[in-house]
Amino acid sequence: MASARLSLRYVRRFTTAAGDATTTIESASPFPGKISVSKAKSTLRKVHDPDKALEIYSNVSDHSASPVSSRYAQELTVRRLAKCNRFSDIETLIESHKNDPKIKEESFYSMLIRSYGRASMFDHAMSTFEQMDKYGTPRSAVSFNALLTACLHSKKFDKVPQLFDEIPQRYKNTIPDKISYGILIKSYCDSGSPEKAIEIMRQMEKKRMEVTTIAFTTILGSLYKNGEIEVAESLWKEMVKKGCELDTAAYNVRLMNAQKESPERVSELIDEMISVGLKPDTISYNYLITAYCEKGMLDEAKKVFKGLEANKCAPNAATFRTLIFHLCYCGLYEQGYAMFKKSVRMNKIPDFNTLKHLAVGLVTNKKIDDAKGLIRTVKKKFPSSFLIAWKKLEEELGLCSKTDASSSSAKAAAEGRETAA
Template sequence: MSVPVSRRLHCLFTAKPTASFTKPSTTFNLSPPSSASNLLPKPPKPTTTSPSASDSLPKPPKSTTTSPSSSDSSEDKKLKTLVKKFKKASESAQFRRRNRDYGITVLRLAAARKFSYIEDIIEHQKKYDIITKEGFTVRLIGLYGRAGMFDHAHKLFDEMPQLKCERTVLSFNALLSACVNSKKFDKIGELLKDLPAKLSISPDVVSHNTVIKAFCEMGSFDSAFAVIDEMEKNGLKPDLVTFNTLLNAFYKNDRFSDAEKVWALMEDKNVVPNVRSYNPKLRALVADNRISEAVELFEEMGSKEVKPDLFSFNALIKGFCDDGNMEEAKKWYKELSKNDCNPNRVTFTMLVQLACEKGDFDFALELCKEAISQRCLVDREVKQLVLDGLVKELKMEEAKELVELGKSNSYFDYKLELPSDK
C-alpha cells in the first residue's frame, strides 16, 4: 500500500536532521494540479540594516489583538509616535511604494516585541485601494513573516478574496516564505498538501527553492537535495538560487564533500555560478584555517570572470586578521578599493583591532578617519583602543584630532575620551 502524501509530507518536515549526505531516496509531492502561474519577479533583496534579523526575532505571542501596552516608558512613547507617523505617511501613494521604510519599521517594532503595533500598521493598509493589487498584499504577508507572525500572514492570505485581491503562485510563495521566516516548519507540509489543489495553483521554482531553504534550516540536507529531483519530475529546472541555497547551507555546516556534489551538478546542468556561489566556500575555507586555498579560490573567480564583492574581500581579510598577518590584511584592504568596493563596519573593525594589536596606530587612525568620512559606525570601544594607543605613544595631536572628528560628526552617538592627566 502506498503511503499517503500527507503522511510523507509530515514525516519529511518532522524528521530529525540527517547525519550525513547520501543519495536522496525520499521525495514529497509537489505535483502541479493545473497550469496556473508562470513567471515571477525576483524576491526583494534583504535590507542592509540586518541581513539575518528574522533569525533572531522574538517569538510573537499567541494573540496580538490586545491593545498596545500602557507603558509610559520613553521608548514606548517613541514607538507609538512611530506608528502614528507611519499610518499618516501611508496616506501617500508614493510612500506606499517605499518597501525599505516598511521593512525597517516592522523590524524595529518586532525587535521591541510590539507585535500589536505591527498588526496595527499592516491592518491599516487594507483601507487603500492598492490592497486589491497582489504585489502589495504579498509585501504585507512578507512583513508579517519577517516579524515571525505567521498566523497573521496566513490570515491575510485567507482574506485576499474578500479584499478583491487575486491569489496566484506569487502570494502562495509569499505565504511559504513567511512560514519559513517564522520558523513554522511544521506548517509547510500542510500548505503544500492543501493549498495548490484548492486554489488550482502550480508550485513553481520559487516554491521549491523555499522548501529547500526550509529543509536546510532544519538540518535535513538529504531532503533538501531531494527537492531537485522533485522539481525535474514536475518539469521545472533548478536555477542558480536553488544551488546557491544548498551551497550556503553545506559550507555553513562544514559539509565540503556534499558541496562539491552541488558544484558538479551545476556544471552538469550548465548553471553558471556567481559571486554568491563562491562566497560561502571562501568563508568556509577561512573558518577551516585554509587561507591559502581561499586565495586560490579568489583567483579562480577572476579567471572565470566572477567579480568579487565586499563579502568576498571581507572573508580574506578576516582570514589574515585571524592569522595576525598585518601585511596581507593591508594588501587585501587596498585591493578592495581598487575593485570599487566600499569597506563596511566589519572591514574596519577587523583591521583596526589587528592594527592596535600590532601597535600600528598610524594605520589604525587612518582607518578610523576613513570610517568617519564614510559615515560607517564602528563601535566606540574599537576607536577607544586607537585613542589609548596614540596617547600611550605620546601622539597627542593625532589623539586630539580623532576626538575632534568624533565630536564634529553627529552621526556618532558616543564620545571618545582622552585619559585625564595624573
Template sequence: MSFVSRLLRRSFSAATATATATATAGRRPGSVSADLYRENDLKRLVQKFKTACDNERFRTKSGIYKATVRKLASAKRFKWVEEILEHQKQYNDISSEGFTARLIYLYGSSGMFENAQKVFDEMPERNCKQTVLSFNALLGAYVNSKKCEMVDELFKSLPEKLGVEPDLVSYNTLVKAFCDMKSYDSATMLLDEMEKKGINPDAITFNTLLYAYYWNGKFEEGEKIWTRMLSKNVVPDIRSYNAKLEGLAVKKKTNEAIELIEEMRSKTIEPDTFSFNSVFKCYVNDGNLEKLKQWYDDMEKSGVVVNRGTFGILVPFLLEKGDLEFALKLCKEIFSKRYLVNEELLQGVVDSLVKESRIEEAEELVSLGKTNKYRRYKLKLPAQE
C-alpha cells in the first residue's frame, strides 16, 4: 500500500460508504467483485465494471475500485481509467464529498493529476462541499503523480479560499512532498509549524522524515528526527526501525544494525522482509558470506517471505563469492513461488553455470524461464569456449 493510500484511507474510507441501499436485482456485489478481480481481459473488465456500478452497494466498495484502476493504469490504459471514473459522474453519489474524494484519489494514483484537479474544480457546480477531506485527496493526487511542487502551492493558496484548516493528513502529505523533492529542511521545519497549530506529528510524520534522511545517507539528521520522535512520545514501529536499519546499512554499520534487530525483538517487534534485506546489505558490504547465509536461514525459520529486493541483494553477491549452489537454489525458488525479478539477475546465474560447465543446470534454468506462467524470461545459453 502506497504512502498516500495509507494516509488518505482513514480520512475518507468512512465517507465513501454513504448511503448503503438495498442491492438492485441481479448478482450480489461480493460475487461481482470476485469476478472483476479475476478478469484479465481489460476491455471486458471495463464493461463489467461499468455495469456493476449501477448497483448502489457496489459503489461503496472502494477496494475493487482501487484494484480495477491499478490494473488498468499498470497496463497504461489511461483512457479506460478515465472511462470508468467519468462514468461515475452520472450517479447521485457524485454529490457526496467522500465519493468524489475517492475519484480524485484514484485519478492521482494513476498519475492523472489534471483529471483529479478537474473533478475537484467541478465539485461546487454539483453542490458538493469542499472540505479538508477533498483538499487532502487533491494534495495526495499531486504527490502520487510526482507533481510535488504543486502540493506546496495548493497548501498555501487553497485553505483560505475554501475556508478550511489543514489537518494532520494535510501536513503529512506536505512533508512527503518536500521529502520527495529532497527539500529536507523545509520538511523538518513543518514539525514546528504543526506544533504551533496544535497538531501533533504522528508516526507517519516521523517515519516519512526518517526514510528521507536515513535512506539518503543523512544518518546524523535521521538520528535527530529519531530523538525528537521519542521526545514527543511517538513509539517507533516496524517502519521506523526499517528506516534506521537501512541507514545503518548505507553507513556500513553492521554491528549497530544487529543490535537494533535485537532491540526490536526485545520490544516484540518482529523483523520483516525489509529488516532482513538491510541486514543482508550489511553483510554484502562486509563481504561476509557465512553470516549472510546464517541470516537467510533465520529469515526462513521466522516465516518471513522474501521479495524481489531480497534476490537482487543476494544473487549477485553469491555469484561474486562463487556460491553457485545457493544461487541456483534461489533461482529455483523464484520460479517455484512465481516471483518477478530482473531478467539480468537470472541470466547471470545461467552464464556462471555455463562457465563452470554445468550445462544441464543452465539449460534447466533457461527452460524454466521460457515456461514461467507469469513472465516469460528470454534467457540464453552463452557460447561455450
C-alpha cells in the first residue's frame, strides 16, 4: 500500500505539471534535482525497484532533448512496473502524458502506444491508437508500426496479420512500409512459421520494397531454431549474392547455430566476420564461450571471457549465467562464486535458477559464509517483490539468521491469529 502511494505521488507530477521542466520532486528523494534523460536511461538499466524507477523517470529535466532516450527510459520504467504487476500505475503514468502539449506529435503519441505494448496491455494500446482523432494527432505508418509492435510485445502473434490487413482499410494514411512488413515477418517467425515469413519477403521483392537486414535476420534465426538448416544456409547465400548488407546481428544468428556444432566452427565464423570488416560483439563471444563450455573446455571459455576487454566488449548477464552454470555443473563452486562477485561488480547478475544451483552447491560443500554472502547481496540488489523465491531457498538451505527466523515466526503467528479471528 505504501509503495502504491509513493509511486502515485510521482505519477501525479506528470498529471498536474505535464511539460513543466522546472518542477522537482520532494527533497527527500535520493536523486535530488534534475537529471538528463541519457543519465536516467543509464541509471534505469541498473534499477529494479519500480518505485525507484518511477522516481528517476520523474526527475528527467527535459524529455524532448533526446526523444529516443526518452522513449527508452519510459519503456524501462514501464517494464519495471510490469514485472511487479503494477498495471494500474502503468496506466496512470501513460495516460498522464496525454495532457502533454506534444500529444499532437505522432512520434510522441506512438511512444505511449509502444509503452502499453511493453507491459503486454494490448487492449490499452489499441484504445490509445483509436483515440488519436480525439487529440488531433495524425496517423501514418509511424503510429501503425507502434501498434503492430505493441501487439508483438503482447505476444498476440496471430493478431498482427489481422491488424496488418484491417488498419490500412480503416485509416487511409496508414500505408504499410518496410518496417511494417518487418514486424509482420517477425510475427510469423515468433509463432513458429518462418515459411509464411518467407512468403511475405517474396511479396516485398515483387513490390520492389527493400527487405531490411533485420527482417532477413529474423527469418534466418527462425529457420535455424526450427532445424531447417539447409533452407537457412540457402537463404544466407541468396542474400550474399544479392549484395544484402549483412551486419553483426546477422552473423550472430549463424553463430547461434554454429555453437551446436563446435567451438572451432564458431571461431571460423568470428574470423570471417572480422575479415569482412565487421566487429564481433559480446553476443558473438558469448556463443564461443557457450560452445567451449558445452564441450567441457572451461579453461578455453575463461580465456575468451578474459579477452573480452581487449576486444572492446563487456560481459553481460548471459555471459555470467553461462560461466556460472557450467562451473557449477563441473563442481567448481568456489570459482562460480568468484564469477558471481564479478557479475555484481559489473551489475550484470544472472537469473535466479542459475544462482540457485550455485547457492545449493556452496552449502553442500560447506561454504556456508559464501552462500550467505550470495543471498545477502541479492537481497540488497533487488526489491522485496523479487525475493520471494530467494527467501524460500534461504529457509530450505537453513541459512536464515535467528532474527529472520524470529521475524518469520512472528509473521506466521500474526497471520494465524487473523485467520482464527
